[in-house]
Amino acid sequence: MLDGRSQIRRKIGLRLWLSGGWLLILVLAAVFAPLLSPHGPLEQDLFLGRMPPFWVSGAEPGYYLGTDSLGRDLLARILYGARVALIVALVAGSITALVGSTLGLLAGYLRGWVDVVISRLIDIWMAFPPVLFSILLIAVLGPGLVSIIIAIVVIDWTRFARVVRAEAMAQGAMDYPASAQIAGRTRLSTMIVEILPNVLPTIVVLLTLEMGIAVIVEAILSFVNLSISTDDPTWGGMISEGRTSIHQAWWIMVFPLVTLFLTVLSFSQFGEGLKDRFDPVLR
Amino acid sequence: MSYLKISNLTVNIAGTSARLLRDVSLNVEAGEVHGLVGESGAGKSMIGKAVLGTLPRAIEIVSGAIELDGTDLLKLSPAEHRKRLGQSCALIPQDPLTALNPSRRIGPQITDRLTDILGWDTKHARERAAELLDEVQIPDPQRVLCSYPHELSGGMRQRILIASAFAAEPKLIVADEPTTALDVTVQKQILKLIKDMQQRHNTALLFVTHDLGVVSKICQSLSVLYAGMVVEATDVRSFFREPAHAYSRALLAATPKYTDPEASLTPVPEEVIAAVRAEVEAADQRLRHG
Amino acid sequence: MADLYQVENLRLSFPDLTRKPLLGPAPRTEILKDLTFTIPRGEILGIVGGSGSGKSTLGRVLVRLLEPSAGTVRFDGRDITHLAEAELRPLRRRFQMIFQDPMSSLNPRHRIGRLIAAPLRLHGSEDPEKGALEALDQVGLPRSFASRYPHELSGGQRQRVGIARAIALRPDFILADEIVSGLDVSSQAQVLALLEQLVAELGLTLAFISHDLSVIRRLCTRILVLYRGEIVENATTAELYDNPRAAYTRELLDAIPLPDPDQPWI
Numbered sequence: 070m071l072d073g074r075s076q077i078r079r080k081i082g083l084r085l086w087l088s089g090g091w092l093l094i095l096v097l098a099a100v101f102a103p104l105l106s107p108h109g110p111l112e113q114d115l116f117l118g119r120m121p122p123f124w125v126s127g128a129e130p131g132y133y134l135g136t137d138s139l140g141r142d143l144l145a146r147i148l149y150g151a152r153v154a155l156i157v158a159l160v161a162g163s164i165t166a167l168v169g170s171t172l173g174l175l176a177g178y179l180r181g182w183v184d185v186v187i188s189r190l191i192d193i194w195m196a197f198p199p200v201l202f203s204i205l206l207i208a209v210l211g212p213g214l215v216s217i218i219i220a221i222v223v224i225d226w227t228r229f230a231r232v233v234r235a236e237a238m239a240q241g242a243m244d245y246p247a248s249a250q251i252a253g254r255t256r257l258s259t260m261i262v263e264i265l266p267n268v269l270p271t272i273v274v275l276l277t278l279e280m281g282i283a284v285i286v287e288a289i290l291s292f293v294n295l296s297i298s299t300d301d302p303t304w305g306g307m308i309s310e311g312r313t314s315i316h317q318a319w320w321i322m323v324f325p326l327v328t329l330f331l332t333v334l335s336f337s338q339f340g341e342g343l344k345d346r347f348d349p350v351l352r
Numbered sequence: 353m354s355y356l357k358i359s360n361l362t363v364n365i366a367g368t369s370a371r372l373l374r375d376v377s378l379n380v381e382a383g384e385v386h387g388l389v390g391e392s393g394a395g396k397s398m399i400g401k402a403v404l405g406t407l408p409r410a411i412e413i414v415s416g417a418i419e420l421d422g423t424d425l426l427k428l429s430p431a432e433h434r435k436r437l438g439q440s441c442a443l444i445p446q447d448p449l450t451a452l453n454p455s456r457r458i459g460p461q462i463t464d465r466l467t468d469i470l471g472w473d474t475k476h477a478r479e480r481a482a483e484l485l486d487e488v489q490i491p492d493p494q495r496v497l498c499s500y501p502h503e504l505s506g507g508m509r510q511r512i513l514i515a516s517a518f519a520a521e522p523k524l525i526v527a528d529e530p531t532t533a534l535d536v537t538v539q540k541q542i543l544k545l546i547k548d549m550q551q552r553h554n555t556a557l558l559f560v561t562h563d564l565g566v567v568s569k570i571c572q573s574l575s576v577l578y579a580g581m582v583v584e585a586t587d588v589r590s591f592f593r594e595p596a597h598a599y600s601r602a603l604l605a606a607t608p609k610y611t612d613p614e615a616s617l618t619p620v621p622e623e624v625i626a627a628v629r630a631e632v633e634a635a636d637q638r639l640r641h642g
Numbered sequence: 643m644a645d646l647y648q649v650e651n652l653r654l655s656f657p658d659l660t661r662k663p664l665l666g667p668a669p670r671t672e673i674l675k676d677l678t679f680t681i682p683r684g685e686i687l688g689i690v691g692g693s694g695s696g697k698s699t700l701g702r703v704l705v706r707l708l709e710p711s712a713g714t715v716r717f718d719g720r721d722i723t724h725l726a727e728a729e730l731r732p733l734r735r736r737f738q739m740i741f742q743d744p745m746s747s748l749n750p751r752h753r754i755g756r757l758i759a760a761p762l763r764l765h766g767s768e769d770p771e772k773g774a775l776e777a778l779d780q781v782g783l784p785r786s787f788a789s790r791y792p793h794e795l796s797g798g799q800r801q802r803v804g805i806a807r808a809i810a811l812r813p814d815f816i817l818a819d820e821i822v823s824g825l826d827v828s829s830q831a832q833v834l835a836l837l838e839q840l841v842a843e844l845g846l847t848l849a850f851i852s853h854d855l856s857v858i859r860r861l862c863t864r865i866l867v868l869y870r871g872e873i874v875e876n877a878t879t880a881e882l883y884d885n886p887r888a889a890y891t892r893e894l895l896d897a898i899p900l901p902d903p904d905q906p907w908i
């Protein structure tokens with residue numbers, strides 16, 4: 070019995086280590102970007118435009134991943150771009166999770182009129198087309214990091230609210246909340262002490278997924294030039310710029326794209342891995 | 353001549369040495385009802401699953417043979433195995449609520465096997481299904497064939513599953529705790545029905561249950577299991593008159609019997625558990641070296 | 643006051659949302675229909691019925707997890723029928739409950755020690771940990787179990803934890819809702835024996851809900867038989883088994899398969 074289980078554990082471990090490793094590298098890169106990159110992210114050198122990465126012949130020493138059409142170092146821009154991506158992921162992801170989960174938990178556990186109000190709100194909210202909604206919001210709020218974060222929270226809280234509500238309802242139907250009530254616990258305390266820990270693994274998985282989504286949303290908004298100022302490096306902006314010269318210099322678009330892909334994938338895998346690893350209830 | 357003959361069947365969790373069944377042997381004659389009795393985790397359902405070839409992938413058969421009418425099922429190719437089972441075996445499952453597909457009508461769920469494996473035409477299969485529903489005392493069979501499972505009660509669904517099990521005239525049916533989810537009054541009707549059908553069709557029945565009361569009513573012989581090992585195999589009369597093994601005696605003494613409250617519901621003594629555990633260890637030793 | 647519980651004309655109905663018209667209120671389904679009975683102190687009352695008889699609902703009304711639609715429920719002379727949760731809370735230490743499925747009633751993320759200590763802590767006990775360990779002793783589980791999680795225990799052990807949690811507060815009354823129906827016969831016998839012993843030791847009043855008349859004869863002093871939300875028989879245990887008056891009681895008894903091949907049954 071134990072042997073089989075530990076084998077499953079090991080597989081989970083690998084997934085957790087790979088995705089966690091990539092995210093750790095990214096965090097370190099973002100924090101130490103000034104130390105790591107030999108060039109500034111905005112430093113232009115028009116004589117060194119579209120230099121290929123180091124393993125292609127004709128590469129310029131010191132520009133490991135090559136340069137874009139304005140001669141800016143791609144490595145530096147990706148490193149600095151990670152700062153924007155991670156801030157958006159952490160801040161927007163956490164606030165979304167907090168708002169959505171709180172409303173979902175209240176609706177799912179308390180039921181009654183609280184549930185009616187919150188559920189209706191979710192239904193109405195989800196009828197808005199999200200992309201249009203976000204572009205509209207940015208247009209009203211004006212571009213910038215804070216606007217992006219607000220837009221993500223405002224649009225995506227329903228994702229948490231819906232799932233957490235359903236999960237809280239399922240947990241509420243079990244006997245242990247009733248057992249807590251018999252033991253003399255108040256309803257609010259039952260919700261926090263008994264229900265929340267059982268819903269938490271779901272929230273963690275959703276949160277990591279949401280962080281990935283936040284990174285993508287930020288990239289999309291940068292891609293359509295609605296993100297922060299166009300000079301500051303963002304992965305979405307880089308992809309957008311690279312798109313025009315994909316036939317002459319593939320690396321300008323491919324490197325930020327691969328980084329984006331790996332990051333989003335890592336977030337979701339990290340969440341699943343965490344859940345499997347640290348959930349005391351083996352599902 | 354036994355219809356089903358299991359010899360020295362040993363089953364492990366795949367890729368490990370964790371044993372689920374230990375050297376299990378048993379015989380079921382044609383038309384006989386054989387009970388598999390034991391507590392949860394004793395491996396009684398596992399035997400049924402091994403016979404029907406529905407063991408989960410994480411479980412592997414290490415050694416032994418499962419002979420059906422003289423053919424070792426474990427030596428057949430997957431395609432032959434499936435065909436052989438489809439023609440001669442069927443299952444009455446435990447939970448009537450989940451055993452029927454909720455989004456399909458009852459009719460096709462009964463006739464599928466007749467058309468797929470026995471190659472009957474749809475019209476013929478449908479007539480047979482109606483006959484069977486009539487046989488399991490379901491009123492208005494034509495209407496029920498066109499209903500969805502959720503429109504029927506639990507007892508009714510269990511009747512349909514019984515009808516479906518007997519549909520292709522199998523020689524052997526595995527009944528896996530078929531009445532555990534039902535009220536006692538419904539259980540009695542369903543057991544009566546199973547017994548009737550079994551006698552009328554002269555089907556061998558492998559009856560998995562934890563309830564010795566049920567065994568005494570429906571089985572002719574039984575095997576008592578503990579930790580995947582057969583501790584006693586005998587006919588029902590001698591088992592209830594004088595059980596040979598200490599564990600069987602303890603199990604019988606623990607079984608509720610309202611007519612004799614003082615002598616029933618006696619907790620199984622720890623010495624008995626210790627002794628039967630030692631036997632399991634010894635069996636493991638034998639398996640390792642033999 | 644000899645009666646711990648006095649139940650009069652108890653009714654309970656739920657709105658049936660599956661039959662709700664588009665506008666207007668849903669029709670109500672009656673679960674309990676006009677029940678009147680008492681539970682004297684020290685009695686062990688069996689509440690028996692098939693699925694849909696309302697026996698679990700009745701139990702949940704007694705410990706006020708549910709509020710009745712009509713009638714009165716008096717606990718030790720006090721009307722608790724419509725008490726609000728805040729008023730009930732101080733009373734709760736006096737009536738406790740053991741649930742059918744310990745896997746569902748023990749929070750999977752809490753350790754056993756914490757689970758048993760929780761009611762003690764919530765009711766302001768001085769040393770909840772000590773109380774929890776003593777409760778483990780009383781139900782015959784080793785103290786080392788305090789640091790384990792529910793899923794690490796066997797079914798019988800988990801049910802003992804459920805019992806420990808219920809007796810930790812030294813209540814007057816315990817409701818046991820189908821507590822042995824998910825267990826193997828050997829654990830079933832052990833749990834019943836333990837309950838029998840604890841009831842005698844602690845002077846408890848007990849209501850034991852079961853679908854199975856075969857397991858409760860030895861334990862119970864009186865038995866209520868419910869059928870579709872109504873009491874069809876309320877008799878002492880000896881009367882009920884020797885001379886059942888209601889047709890439904892006879893039907894229930896006749897349906898029990900005794901472990902005896904000579905009993906004429908089918």
